Amino acid sequence: MLNVPRVPDYQHLQEDDLVKPTSARVFFDPADTETGIWAARDLITQGCGVLDLGSGSGAAAAAMARAGARVHGVDHGPETVAWASEHYTSQEGRSKVTFACGDFSVLSAEELLATAPNLLPRPLIITSNPPYVPFSAQVGEPLSSIGGGTDGLNLVPAIIEHCRSLRSGLALTIGSYSTPRKAVRMLEAAGLRICAITLCSLPLSQFTLRNIRQVLALEDEGEAILWRTGPHEQPAYFVIGLACRWSGETGTRDDVRHRAHSAVRGLMRLLKAAAASRTPRLEALDGARLGGWPGSLRVLDLPDCVDRHQW
Secondary structure, three states: OOOOOEEOOOOOOOHHHHOOOOOOOOOEOHHHHHHHHHHHHOOOOOOOEEEEEOOOOOHHHHHHHHOOOEEEEEEOOHHHHHHHHHHHOOOOOHHHEEEEEOOOOOOOHHHHHHOOOOOOOOOEEEEEOOOOEOOOOOOOOOOOOOEOOOOOOOOHHHHHHHHHHHOOEEEEEEEOOOOHHHHHHHHHHOOEEEEEEEEEEEEOOHHHHHOOHHHHHHHHOOOOOOEOOOOOOOOEEEEEEEEEEEOOOOOOHHHHHHHHHHHHHHHHHHHHHHOOOOOOOOHHHOOOOOOOOOOEEEEEOOOOOOOOEOO
């Protein structure tokens, strides 16, 4: 049975990180970002290297650098890279965090590493909090900072391929509506084993609520989990921080299928148990029997942040 630790406040984002950026094209969603940092902290060791793909405002990269890693962030948005460089490379410990403009879905792993001014040390970890909101094909222009294609995972294959190329662990952030079954199968097939999960409940963004058809369709198919605390409440979702260690072991097709089936079953049982809760503490997880879920689990019960910003 589970004994779930709760984190009641921000531990990694500092006061300045919780102030909304003035730039209109800088992603700002503190609880989402904090969840991704926790997943990274499950993998970070003192002096390791971190390649942060889709580094956005730079707040997560800076937090990982404060934890002792040497971090290089890559983002395709010139404005976000400029913001991150201005606000985080001039801080104390500035030699530990750098940023560059680049599209990780196009560049090879070697090309991404070449954007760093200095060689990243080993062991190397890849971290990414990519756009993960599923949108139907009828949505003409989904917000680029959150739109993750019809399954919410359109950038995940590229991220996994970089892990395979560099033989690195991965801290990946997705949503409970981002076809988590498919995400786990992809990770397992690549030789990435989930060792820890961080969960945080969040309300759906206004843009997602206005374009919720695909999310509801995935829920009907059993491929998405939403959280409803009452019949008249707007649905919410869970941010999922997945800490994955590189094993390099893929095995036979039957081996991969068996491991993936076990991991998928464990994660989906966990999410369904969480969805039975009535508070952000996700109290229904306490004492839950999840069929021998082997990894660790934490829940973030963070203060509300109404001033979220996607672009």
